[in-house]
Amino acid sequence: MKTVAIVGLGLIGGSLAMALKGFEDYEIVGVVRRQATADYALRHGVGDAVTLDAGEALGRADVTFLCIDPADIVRYLSDHRDHFKPGSLVTDVCGVKGAVMEAAGVLPPSVDFIGSHPMAGTEFSGIEHAQADMFQGAHYILTPRPESAPEHIALLERMAAHIGCQDVVRTTPERHDAIIAYTSQMMHIIAVAVCDDPELFGCRGFEGSSFRGCTRVADLDVELWTQLFSLNRPALTAALDRLADNLDAYRAALREGDEGLLREKLSFSAARKHCLDLGARPASSYYV
């Protein structure tokens, strides 16, 4: 029997502990700090076992998932650098990769680190919102180091398939952070900015699915997203500058009352979305 340690049983760690159960010959062990979380995990079958003894668990884990906030990951890697089992794989699940990969530089050469980012989540947080089907249809992004063991990459690919991910995308930390600034972080900034509108509470009774869809993520985990945004500041700022320009072009067409230009711009944007066709992609492992 091999061991997967999942450090932190929150929304994502808890979901991962549920989803990974039954994976090959691995026992799924949650590593938590609070007894209340351990009790909840045991009562609800979140993982196969749970412990408060991080040192012991890390020392026997063949794979360790760090499912804690980015700043905590940086600290944890440094604090526990000598506790991880030699030859083992350490990975994480957080939404920035550059800062985490850099922090992993403290690990001894005998410990392999590969960045992971399963692109799943909900607007809730905490183990009580964890779901075994959290990762169904999600992308699993991997940022290996040049020296990462191919068998560790293959292992994470099998785990991604086991938890229901639609595919595994391999890329660099830099590329990950640049594109995530657009596809994920910008969406969260839009959602909170829309909720800053003075009409927010007057809109009850007038909201449709587009409003619900756009603002769904606004009630976010403040500490987590403060860290994610701060750790990816240059890429996020650049993405938001591009958004401001694209919004300004629409605002100008409207301000000038140029219906022809507006129609032309809408045709252009709608055609781009039409071509994007996010739905129809085969499940496979590929590079970007």
Place this chain on the structure above:
Amino acid sequence: MKTVAIVGLGLIGGSLAMALKGFEDYEIVGVVRRQATADYALRHGVGDAVTLDAGEALGRADVTFLCIDPADIVRYLSDHRDHFKPGSLVTDVCGVKGAVMEAAGVLPPSVDFIGSHPMAGTEFSGIEHAQADMFQGAHYILTPRPESAPEHIALLERMAAHIGCQDVVRTTPERHDAIIAYTSQMMHIIAVAVCDDPELFGCRGFEGSSFRGCTRVADLDVELWTQLFSLNRPALTAALDRLADNLDAYRAALREGDEGLLREKLSFSAARKHCLDLGARPASSYYV
């Protein structure tokens, strides 16, 4: 047997013709321009009957729903002003109310006009995407005229309940247009502006549910939305100015690297969204 005429069997008209079937003692008659649409409607049971003879249908309809583009509504009201049955109710389903209510001024005093806006739709258009359950859980907004007959308002409220709407919201055309600029039109401008980003096609494999949610409506009906935006230009421009300000405040906090300010702003916005709680509202009829 009374008659409801539904002029235009597109996404919304078609869905309405399906959803209204079985309403009290009304026959649901689709009024279309193209034989192909009539054939499709008959083959798929969209409404109880269908005709290409608008004059005849309007002359015997007790209720007429205009389910065509806003500019077509304006033209239709003028072209057919003398064809509507005296004492009947005429309404529409489109997303701007000021321009439509104004155009309804051409109707003779014997014809009652009440603006309607069932807040439902999908990113598709055309009768082939019509669904009987399109309006389930949606808000049905009414903008009656001061002289509108109470029994006509009550009739639309019963129809809204029959097609599955969660509630009926009564308001003025001005208030409707101001708030819809925020809750609906702004969401569509955001979606298309996000799709104008040069990273759009590079984002495959990196998109999660927030990206899908925010951009879902970007592949919109260009002609319809050009009209809706143009007919509500002042309110939409004002809403987009507010959005730009709110985005700028986040951009400034990020640009300055002020993590404390960022955390504070996220707490503020997330708390607003948390308080909004769009989910838990009783089904009822009320004024805004």
